[in-house]
Amino acid sequence: MRERLARYLPCLEWARQYDREAAGKDGLAAVIVTLMLIPQSLAYAMLAGLPPVTGLYASILPLLAYTLFGTSRALAVGPVAVVSLMTAAALGPLFAAGSAEYAGAALLLAMLSGAMLLLMAVLRLGFLANFLSHPVISGFISASGILIALGQLKHILGIQASGEHAIELLQGLLLGLPATHLPTLAIGGSSLVFLFLVRNKLSGWLQAAGFTPRLAGNLSKAGPVVALLASVLAVSLLGLADAGVRVVGAVPTGLPAFSLPPLDLGLATQLLPAALLISLIGFVESVSVAQTLAAKRRQRIEPNQELIALGSANVAAALSGGFPVTGGFARSVVNFDAGAQTPLAGALTAVGIAITVLFFTPLFHNLPQAVLAATIIVAVLSLVDLGALKRTWRYSRQDAAAMVATMLGVLLVGVEAGILLGVGLSLLLFLWRTSQPHMAVVGQLPGSEHFRNIERFAVVESPKVLSVRVDESLYFPNARYLEDHIAALVSQHPEVEHLVLMCPAVNLIDASALESLEAISVRLKVGGIQLHLSEVKGPVMDRLRQSDFLEHFGGKVFISQFEALAELDPQTTHHALSLRRHGLAGSPLPLKPTVQESDSEKRP
Amino acid sequence: MRERLARYLPCLEWARQYDREAAGKDGLAAVIVTLMLIPQSLAYAMLAGLPPVTGLYASILPLLAYTLFGTSRALAVGPVAVVSLMTAAALGPLFAAGSAEYAGAALLLAMLSGAMLLLMAVLRLGFLANFLSHPVISGFISASGILIALGQLKHILGIQASGEHAIELLQGLLLGLPATHLPTLAIGGSSLVFLFLVRNKLSGWLQAAGFTPRLAGNLSKAGPVVALLASVLAVSLLGLADAGVRVVGAVPTGLPAFSLPPLDLGLATQLLPAALLISLIGFVESVSVAQTLAAKRRQRIEPNQELIALGSANVAAALSGGFPVTGGFARSVVNFDAGAQTPLAGALTAVGIAITVLFFTPLFHNLPQAVLAATIIVAVLSLVDLGALKRTWRYSRQDAAAMVATMLGVLLVGVEAGILLGVGLSLLLFLWRTSQPHMAVVGQLPGSEHFRNIERFAVVESPKVLSVRVDESLYFPNARYLEDHIAALVSQHPEVEHLVLMCPAVNLIDASALESLEAISVRLKVGGIQLHLSEVKGPVMDRLRQSDFLEHFGGKVFISQFEALAELDPQTTHHALSLRRHGLAGSPLPLKPTVQESDSEKRP
Structure with a gap:
C-alpha cells in the first residue's frame, strides 16, 4: 500500500x-x-x-x-x-x-x-x-x-x-x-x-x-x-x-x-x-x-x-x-x-x-x-x-x-x-525506409555450419535449396515487398525445389505478413517449390502456433539453417562442410568490399 | 533502347x-x-x-x-x-x-x-x-x-x-x-x-x-x-x-x-x-x-x-x-x-x-x-x-x-x-509495438565466446561491464524508450564501469536514435560509465562515420561482444571461457522456459 x-x-x-x-x-x-x-x-x-x-x-x-x-x-x-x-x-x-x-x-x-x-x-x-x-x-x-x-x-x-x-x-x-x-x-x-x-x-x-x-x-x-x-x-x-x-x-x-x-x-x-x-x-x-x-x-x-x-x-x-x-x-x-x-x-x-x-x-x-x-x-x-x-x-x-x-x-x-x-x-519516410527490408541470399561458409550473404562472402550455394535471410521484422510496411522480392528471386532460380526463409532477425510477424507468407507458400507450391522457415525466435514461434499457418504451409521449421540444408540437400551441405576449415567457426572470409556508399543510402 | x-x-x-x-x-x-x-x-x-x-x-x-x-x-x-x-x-x-x-x-x-x-x-x-x-x-x-x-x-x-x-x-x-x-x-x-x-x-x-x-x-x-x-x-x-x-x-x-x-x-x-x-x-x-x-x-x-x-x-x-x-x-x-x-x-x-x-x-x-x-x-x-x-x-x-x-x-x-x-x-498500433523493442541483458555462455540473455540461460555476468543486446533497429519510434530503458538498467547496476550495446540486429540508426545515443553516452559519462558498441553492421557503421558520434562518445566499437569483454574485463571473461565446455559452440543451455504467453503479447 x-x-x-x-x-x-x-x-x-x-x-x-x-x-x-x-x-x-x-x-x-x-x-x-x-x-x-x-x-x-x-x-x-x-x-x-x-x-x-x-x-x-x-x-x-x-x-x-x-x-x-x-x-x-x-x-x-x-x-x-x-x-x-x-x-x-x-x-x-x-x-x-x-x-x-x-x-x-x-x-x-x-x-x-x-x-x-x-x-x-x-x-x-x-x-x-x-x-x-x-x-x-x-x-x-x-x-x-x-x-x-x-x-x-x-x-x-x-x-x-x-x-x-x-x-x-x-x-x-x-x-x-x-x-x-x-x-x-x-x-x-x-x-x-x-x-x-x-x-x-x-x-x-x-x-x-x-x-x-x-x-x-x-x-x-x-x-x-x-x-x-x-x-x-x-x-x-x-x-x-x-x-x-x-x-x-x-x-x-x-x-x-x-x-x-x-x-x-x-x-x-x-x-x-x-x-x-x-x-x-x-x-x-x-x-x-x-x-x-x-x-x-x-x-x-x-x-x-x-x-x-x-x-x-x-x-x-x-x-x-x-x-x-x-x-x-x-x-x-x-x-x-x-x-x-x-x-x-x-x-x-x-x-x-x-x-x-x-x-x-x-x-x-x-x-x-x-x-x-x-x-x-x-x-x-x-x-x-x-x-x-x-x-x-x-x-x-x-x-x-x-x-x-x-x-x-x-x-x-x-x-x-x-x-x-x-x-x-x-x-512517410519511415514507412518508405522500412518498406524495403534488407534481404540476402545466403550460402554455406566452406568448412563451417554458418551461412552468409552470397554477395559478400565466398560461400557454397545449394542448387536445390534457395536460402534467404530477412534482416527485419515482417509487418505491414514490408509485407508486400517480401512477396515481390521472393517472387523475383524465384523467377531468377527456376531450378530450385525448396526455399528456406532464415528468420534470426525477425522479431515480429504481424497479420499482414502472415497473410503474405501464406500467399507466398501457396504461390511457391503451385510453382513446385516448398517453403520452409529456419531460426524462428521463440515469441514469433509461439504466435505462429496460434494460427493454422504451420499446419497448412507444408514445410518445416528448422532450428538452424545448417539443419535445414543438411536435411534438404545433404550432398551439397556435407561437401561444403568438408572443404578447408578456418580456425574459428563463424569468422567470415570477407572477399568483397563491405558496403558501397550508394547501397547503404538506398537500403538503410 | x-x-x-x-x-x-x-x-x-x-x-x-x-x-x-x-x-x-x-x-x-x-x-x-x-x-x-x-x-x-x-x-x-x-x-x-x-x-x-x-x-x-x-x-x-x-x-x-x-x-x-x-x-x-x-x-x-x-x-x-x-x-x-x-x-x-x-x-x-x-x-x-x-x-x-x-x-x-x-x-x-x-x-x-x-x-x-x-x-x-x-x-x-x-x-x-x-x-x-x-x-x-x-x-x-x-x-x-x-x-x-x-x-x-x-x-x-x-x-x-x-x-x-x-x-x-x-x-x-x-x-x-x-x-x-x-x-x-x-x-x-x-x-x-x-x-x-x-x-x-x-x-x-x-x-x-x-x-x-x-x-x-x-x-x-x-x-x-x-x-x-x-x-x-x-x-x-x-x-x-x-x-x-x-x-x-x-x-x-x-x-x-x-x-x-x-x-x-x-x-x-x-x-x-x-x-x-x-x-x-x-x-x-x-x-x-x-x-x-x-x-x-x-x-x-x-x-x-x-x-x-x-x-x-x-x-x-x-x-x-x-x-x-x-x-x-x-x-x-x-x-x-x-x-x-x-x-x-x-x-x-x-x-x-x-x-x-x-x-x-x-x-x-x-x-x-x-x-x-x-x-x-x-x-x-x-x-x-x-x-x-x-x-x-x-x-x-x-x-x-x-x-x-x-x-x-x-x-x-x-x-x-x-x-x-x-x-x-x-x-498507432504499429508505432506502439515498435516503441518498445526487445532488449536483453546478456552474459557469456560458460566455455564459449557466445553471449545470451541472462533471463533465459545460465551465463556468466561481468561485475564491471553491463552487456545489453538490442533486438531492433534504432529509430524515432523507439529512441526515447532506449534512453529510458538504459537509464533504468544503469540505476539497477550502480557498480558497473562500462556499458556495451550489442547491435547485431540493428539495421538502421536514424538521426533521432543517434541523438539518443549521444545523450545516453553523455549521461553515462557524468555518472562514471563509458558506453561502447559491439557487432555494428557495415551499413550502420558507414553512416555513423558520417557523424561525429564516434569521435566524441569516448568508447570503442568492438567486432564482437567477446572481444569487448576480453578487453574490458579480461579476468571474468577468461574465467568464463575456462568453465566446462559444451559440444558445439553456440548451442545454448536453455535453463528457463522460453517465453511466457503474456510476455510475448506485451513485447512482440
Whole structure:
C-alpha cells in the first residue's frame, strides 16, 4: 500500500530522508531560480498575449503540483518560451490579445493540456510522444526561436507591427522601421547588449577576477533581474513612460484567486489539437531535460509519472489564473547547478514568487516592455541551433528533409502546421525506409555450419535449396515487398525445389505478413517449390502456433539453417562442410568490399 | 533502347513469341470473360450510380490500355464492385445519381485516379500502398460487401429506399418492406437462387453428369448471361415492365465517343482524397490477384509497371465515358482458368464488349434491375469473409482491432472514414509495438565466446561491464524508450564501469536514435560509465562515420561482444571461457522456459 502510494506520490520517498543539509541547498537554489523566474514569467506571459501577472500566477501552484507528483529532483516547471508561443498561436486567431475571453481561453487550453497529459498517463499513451522524431522537435524549436525573436523586435524598436508568420513579421518590421521610437530603442538595445554579455561573458570575467566558478555562475544568473531593476529605476527617474516608452503598467497585487476555465464545448473542441501538441511538445522537452539532469546523479525519472506531474501542473495553472506550463531547460539547469536536492526547491521557488506577487508587483509598473522583449530574445536565441540542420543533413538526407519541412512550416505557415508537416513527412519516410527490408541470399561458409550473404562472402550455394535471410521484422510496411522480392528471386532460380526463409532477425510477424507468407507458400507450391522457415525466435514461434499457418504451409521449421540444408540437400551441405576449415567457426572470409556508399543510402 | 522500351511496353515482349496456339487459348478465354463481363459491367455501373452503358464503355478502352502496359498475363481489368461502391460514395453526396454532372464527376474521378497511379509510378510511390495493412483491406472488403448487398436488396424487393450507411439502409428496407412489389421479388428472388446454385453447385452437377471439370467450370460461368437472357425474355413476353417491374430501359447503341472530364479545379480538389483511396485500393487488390496468378505459372509481375498500366486504364476510362476501373478478382481467375496466355485475351474481351455495344444493346431494354442486383449480391457476398476476423483475432488482438475499426467505420460511418480509421489505428498500433523493442541483458555462455540473455540461460555476468543486446533497429519510434530503458538498467547496476550495446540486429540508426545515443553516452559519462558498441553492421557503421558520434562518445566499437569483454574485463571473461565446455559452440543451455504467453503479447 505504502509502496503503491509512493509510486504516485514520489514526494513521500524523498521527504522521509529530508534533512537540514538538503534544505539549505534547496533554499539557495530556490532563491536563484526565483530571481531568474520573475523576469521570465512576466516576459513569457507577454509572449503568450496575456497580462504579465498571469506569468507569475503560472509560477506558483503549478510548481507545488510538480513538487508533489514529479520524479525529477531538479526540473523547474513554469512558463516556457515555446509553449507560450504555441499558446499565442492557438488563441491569437480566436480572440483579441489582452481580452477577458483570451485569458479565459488560455485557462481552458491549460486545462485541456493537463487533462490530456493525465489521460495519457492513465492509458499509458506516453508512446504518442514518439511521433515527434528528434529532427522534427529540433527543427520546431529552432524555427520557433527565430519566430519569437522576430515577433519581439517590435518591442525593442518601440513600433506597432503585427503578423503571424516570418514573412509578415519581417514586412511589419521593415514598414515600421521609420517610426522607431528612439528612447525605447535605447533601453531595449542596451538591455539586449547587457543581457548577451551577462549570459555569455560575465561568468568568465568573474572567474578571472577570482570568484569560484559556482559563485560566478550564480551571480551571472541575476543579470535579468538587474536589468529589470535598472530599467525600472531609469524609467521612474527620467520619466520615460511619459516620453512614450511603453511600460507594463499596473500589475495587481495578491495571490491568484481560484478560477475555472470557461466550460465552452465548442471552444474546447477548437482548442483540442493545439492542446494535444502543447502537451506532447511540453512532455518531450521536459522529460529530455529531466533525463539529462537525473543521469548526472545516477537518479531515475519515471516518464509515466512525469505525465501525471506535468498534467497536474497544467490543471493547477488552469485553476489559478495561469496558462500552459512545462519544465524549462535553462531554468532546470540553473536549479541543478545551484544545488537543488529535491523537488522541494520548486515549492520554495513558488513561495518566492508568491512573496513577489504579494509585495513587489508595484515595482513592475514602470518596467519597460522592451526589457522583457530583450529577456525573451536572449533566451530564445540560445534555442536556435542551425548547426543541427547541417549535422543531420550529413548524417541522413531523409531526417534532414523532415527537419527542413518542419522549420519552413513553422516559419512560413504556422506553428501547428509545421509540426504536423514534419510528423507526416517523418512517418512517410519511415514507412518508405522500412518498406524495403534488407534481404540476402545466403550460402554455406566452406568448412563451417554458418551461412552468409552470397554477395559478400565466398560461400557454397545449394542448387536445390534457395536460402534467404530477412534482416527485419515482417509487418505491414514490408509485407508486400517480401512477396515481390521472393517472387523475383524465384523467377531468377527456376531450378530450385525448396526455399528456406532464415528468420534470426525477425522479431515480429504481424497479420499482414502472415497473410503474405501464406500467399507466398501457396504461390511457391503451385510453382513446385516448398517453403520452409529456419531460426524462428521463440515469441514469433509461439504466435505462429496460434494460427493454422504451420499446419497448412507444408514445410518445416528448422532450428538452424545448417539443419535445414543438411536435411534438404545433404550432398551439397556435407561437401561444403568438408572443404578447408578456418580456425574459428563463424569468422567470415570477407572477399568483397563491405558496403558501397550508394547501397547503404538506398537500403538503410 | 529496345530493352528500355520493352520495360515500359511489356506487350513488345510477349508479342514477339505470339503464335496460333496462344491465340486460340486467348480467344476462348476472351469469349468466356466477355459473357461474364456483360452483366457485371451493367450491374456495377448501376452500383456506381451511373447509366448501365457506362459499364460497357469502361470495359473497352481500359482493357486495351492494360493490354499495352500490363505485366500480368491473366489480369482482367474493368469495373469492380468495391471501386464502384467507392465511386458512388464519393459522388453521391455531391450530385444526383443519373445526372449529367454526376457522370462528368465520375469521369473526373477516373482521370484523377489514373493520374495518381501514374504519378506514383514516376515517383516510385508504390510503397504508399503499404499503409493499407492486410487487416484493414480485409475488413474493408468484407464490410463493403455487406454494405453493397444491403444497398441492392431494395432492387430485389422492388421498393424505394435510400441511405448511406448500414443502419440507414436497414431502416429503409424495413420501412419499405410492406410496399414490396411481388412480380419484382419473384424475378429478383428466383435470379438470386439461380445464380447462387450456378455459382456454387452447377460445376459439381455437370461433372457428376460426365463433363470434364474445365468444361463444367466454363459452362457455369455463363450462368449470369443465361439469367439475363431469361429475364429479358420473361419481361418481354409477360409484359412485366408494364406491371411495374423496373427495367434498365433504353441503352444507347454505338461505341463511346471521346470525352473529356469537366476541368473544375474545385471539384477536383474535393474528389482528390477519394481518388487517392480508389487508386490505392484498386492497386493493392489488382496486384495481389496478379501476383497469385503469375505464381501459378512461375511468371512475374512488376508492381511499378502495374501502376502505369492501371493508371493508363483509368485515364482511358475517363476519355471514353467510363468510370474508375481496376483488376477484378473473380474475372481474372476465370480468365486464367479459361486458359488466357497473354494480355491479348483482354484486348479480345474489349472487342467482344465493343461488338455488344454496337449490336446488342437493344436486348437490354427489358432487363430487370432486380436481375442486375442479384448479380451484384451473389458476386459481393463471396467477398465477405467474417472468418478472417476470427483468425486474425486468434493471431493478434491488435491486428483484429484495426480490422474491426475498419469494418465498423465502413458500415456505420462511410467507406472513406472506415479506411482512414483503420489506417490510423494500424499506424498507432504499429508505432506502439515498435516503441518498445526487445532488449536483453546478456552474459557469456560458460566455455564459449557466445553471449545470451541472462533471463533465459545460465551465463556468466561481468561485475564491471553491463552487456545489453538490442533486438531492433534504432529509430524515432523507439529512441526515447532506449534512453529510458538504459537509464533504468544503469540505476539497477550502480557498480558497473562500462556499458556495451550489442547491435547485431540493428539495421538502421536514424538521426533521432543517434541523438539518443549521444545523450545516453553523455549521461553515462557524468555518472562514471563509458558506453561502447559491439557487432555494428557495415551499413550502420558507414553512416555513423558520417557523424561525429564516434569521435566524441569516448568508447570503442568492438567486432564482437567477446572481444569487448576480453578487453574490458579480461579476468571474468577468461574465467568464463575456462568453465566446462559444451559440444558445439553456440548451442545454448536453455535453463528457463522460453517465453511466457503474456510476455510475448506485451513485447512482440
